[in-house]
Amino acid sequence: MSQTTIVVGAGLMGTGIAHAFAISGHRVVLVDSDMAAAEKAQAQIAKIVGDGVRLGKLDEAKGRAALDSLSLASALDGRLAEAGLLIETATEKLEIKQAILSQADDLLPAHAVIGTNTSALSISELAAATRRAPQVIGMHFFNPVHKMKLVELIRGVDTSAATVEQSRAWASEIGKTSILVNEAPGFTTSRMSALAGNEAMYMLSEGVASAEDIDTSLRMAFNHPMGPLELGDLTGWDTRLKVLQYLHTTLGEKFRPCPLIIKMVKSGRHGRKVGRGVYEYAADGQKIAGSGLKVHA
Ligand SMILES: NC(=O)c1ccc[n+]([C@@H]2O[C@H](COP(=O)([O-])OP(=O)(O)OC[C@H]3O[C@@H](n4cnc5c(N)ncnc54)[C@H](O)[C@@H]3O)[C@@H](O)[C@H]2O)c1
Incomplete structure (x- = not known):
């Protein structure tokens, strides 16, 4: 059976x-x-x-x-x-x-x-x-x-x-x-991925590069299949924020959630599952070219 x-x-x-x-x-x-x-x-x-x-x-x-x-x-x-x-x-x-x-x-x-x-x-x-x-x-x-x-x-x-x-x-x-x-907070995978995604969001909010270029850098320089912002959109920034808040409490300052993530979650930009996160998505789930979030100084 x-x-x-x-x-x-x-x-x-x-x-x-x-x-x-x-x-x-x-x-x-x-x-x-x-x-x-x-x-x-x-x-x-x-x-x-x-x-x-x-x-x-x-x-x-x-x-x-x-x-x-x-x-x-x-x-x-x-x-x-x-x-x-x-x-x-x-x-x-x-x-x-x-x-x-x-x-x-x-x-x-x-x-x-x-x-x-x-x-x-x-x-x-x-x-x-x-x-x-x-x-x-x-x-x-x-x-x-x-x-x-x-x-x-x-x-x-x-x-x-x-x-x-x-x-x-x-x-x-x-x-x-x-x-x-x-057992350790964030295990191996969430700990690495939360850190990279958070840092990418700090770079985006500081105007270091566009969302598209930050993602392209990780894909092309390090052969990651997705950039950290695309990955955050896939994971869901609401889930990502909860993970970061937990890692911030347990592992300290380096995991302090980037304020831009908090703003995005408050505004409902939870990621691909709702059609918009750092990027916007068409009804068939395809990322809309050039839709990367523009951060105003
Ligand atoms: N999204 C990712 O990439 C990812 C990857 C690995 C692990 N996780 C973890 O997996 C879990 C789920 O994440 P998700 O992305 O699928 O979230 P989600 O928001 O897509 O789904 C969560 C579901 O749980 C349901 N739910 C809430 N309370 C419930 C209850 N008391 N009884 C039954 N159902 C209930 C909600 O209705 C919702 O449908 C989380 O712990 C998350 O951290 C997520």
Whole structure:
């Protein structure tokens, strides 16, 4: 019988994570308190599967089976009793995540593992909201999940070796490479990427260069596939700001969020997901040439 995996949070990341497990043969329940978000995620998963089949990368029957194996929910329910794994990928707020983990702990079977896709928060602090800290681990995926090959596994102070091994096996089952990180704010990836994105925003706000030229410099001089401002647009500046605020509190001054990020978040320029961030995006998601934010002195 196929394994049941619960994904909580059907935003950018939950969509990709649910897709990855569904096409790997897991029965997936995708939970979001906002049912419209869950339905949007289901449509997006159908699109990714359809594109995969059309491009010959995914067998049609397998794609259909994946879509059939996906169900939606607006709250944690009795289906958790069948799950071996729950991945929490809701909004990056400690209280939201702790509440989800605590409720999941009551409903999951004793052997189940809880993975959290937090970008920076403490795995040990999240695990403390449960009675199964040895079975709580950071499982940090990257956007877009169906293209990005890495899962960063983060070991909290109580995470057991068995949970690490089981998580490595799940990562490899869904075709990802895993690395293991001992808990530290921002792990390896978010710490580097938040710093680079913040510095790029300081350069933009100081008028050092245009948004386009800052991004081109990282792409062409260092062979990064995307510039730091394009990446921030993809990640979402609202999420990026929460991560920076947390790193500023835990790791100090070098992570102080650039005031331009705060202004952008206040103005609703959250990034690609809302059609405008540092750049503006057409309805089909394409970046509009020359749309880079102009900062007035
Ligand atoms: N965006 C990225 O590139 C990225 C990369 C790695 C990790 N992350 C992390 O993944 C998590 C989700 O990020 P995202 O970009 O998908 O955010 P998002 O804003 O796109 O989606 C978050 C979803 O969580 C839902 N939610 C909020 N409270 C909930 C609750 N109590 N129960 C169920 N659902 C709830 C919201 O309705 C929303 O649909 C965050 O912890 C983020 O830091 C994001």
